[in-house]
Amino acid sequence: MVLFNPEELSERAGIDIERAERILRIARRLVRPVKALQASHITEYGKEVLTTGVKGIDELLGGGLRTSELYEFAGEFGSGKTQLCHQLAVTVQLPVNRGGLGGSAVYIDTEGTFSSERIVHIAERFSVKEPLESILYFRPINVVELEDFVVEELNALIRDKGVRLIVIDSIIALYRSQFKGIEWLARRQQRINYVLDWLKRLSTLYDIVVVYTNQVLTQPVPFGVAIKIPAGGNILAHAATHRFFLRKTRGHIIMEVLDSPRLPYKATALFVIKNDGLHDYEG
Numbered sequence: 121m122v123l124f125n126p127e128e129l130s131e132r133a134g135i136d137i138e139r140a141e142r143i144l145r146i147a148r149r150l151v152r153p154v155k156a157l158q159a160s161h162i163t164e165y166g167k168e169v170l171t172t173g174v175k176g177i178d179e180l181l182g183g184g185l186r187t188s189e190l191y192e193f194a195g196e197f198g199s200g201k202t203q204l205c206h207q208l209a210v211t212v213q214l215p216v217n218r219g220g221l222g223g224s225a226v227y228i229d230t231e232g233t234f235s236s237e238r239i240v241h242i243a244e245r246f247s248v249k250e251p252l253e254s255i256l257y258f259r260p261i262n263v264v265e266l267e268d269f270v271v272e273e274l275n276a277l278i279r280d281k282g283v284r285l286i287v288i289d290s291i292i293a294l295y296r297s298q299f300k301g302i303e304w305l306a307r308r309q310q311r312i313n314y315v316l317d318w319l320k321r322l323s324t325l326y327d328i329v330v331v332y333t334n335q336v337l338t339q340p341v342p343f344g345v346a347i348k349i350p351a352g353g354n355i356l357a358h359a360a361t362h363r364f365f366l367r368k369t370r371g372h373i374i375m376e377v378l379d380s381p382r383l384p385y386k387a388t389a390l391f392v393i394k395n396d397g398l399h400d401y402e403g
């Protein structure tokens with residue numbers, strides 16, 4: 121409940137805003153006292169780290185993916201976004217002393233490309249037993265289902281099922297196909313923002329990692345070569361804590377830092393995909 125803001129609670133419960141504010145203030149005091157921290161203590165937060173299982177990528181990430189942060193991986197088709205999501209749904213199950221978070225994953229699959237067979241192959245490599253038991257899979261058929269799941273159901277799942285990772289592969293597919301045309305753009309952006317905002321609230325409250333993938337657009341440049349950029353415009357550009365771009369080349373895939381408060385711009389890691397998941401590219 122403390123995840124709601126007064127406007128949302130007021131609308132849902134049919135009560136006026138002032139009353140909703142009062143209720144939320146009391147509820148928050150009970151479960152989450154708001155305290156400013158001395159900056160020297162901030163490292164106490166968000167310091168749990170999740171390995172990707174690929175040394176070069178972990179190094180690029182400054183050790184791995186951190187809890188309470190949102191990660192976006194954008195890239196063209198076949199650049200390994202879905203494979204990376206599969207691998208993280210396995211590594212999150214590893215115990216902390218092996219780079220995992222000892223938890224389970226929620227896997228939201230908007231494109232229908234989840235494969236339990238891939239999970240099993242990757243899990244064998246990391247000696248994770250019964251990996252599918254710790255992956256909660258959801259396949260929304262439209263944006264309403266996606267939004268309802270994120271807003272209404274994720275909270276209880278995270279609380280009750282030891283979830284430490286939320287994967288959304290991809291964040292944009294349903295919106296792109298269901299809000300076509302310029303006249304729907306503002307509405308589409310507003311709704312993507314709403315879902316992302318909820319993911320942020322959940323990741324902070326429960327200290328979990330959020331990972332989502334994004335498609336790319338070709339942006340024509342006058343008198344130049346068209347460049348590829350992540351889809352979703354400004355809203356997506358500012359939502360994630362860290363953004364990466366995946367690019368296929370002959371023989372390997374390049375992961376590049378696109379935007380991050382902490383990681384060097386344009387730093388890269390190289391990887392390849394094998395039957396048992398992502399590996400470092402060994403030249």
Ligand code: GTP
Nearest residue numbers: 195196197198199200201202203204393394395396
């Ligand atoms: P889109 O969702 O289409 O945008 O692409 P994506 O970025 O999600 O790509 P995905 O992660 O599905 O990567 C696809 C690539 O992974 C393929 O081109 C294959 O090279 C590789 N791949 C997938 N499964 C296997 C496998 O079982 N064995 C091997 N060796 N490679 C695989």
Ligand code: MG
Nearest residue numbers: 201202231233
């Ligand atoms: Mg994919």
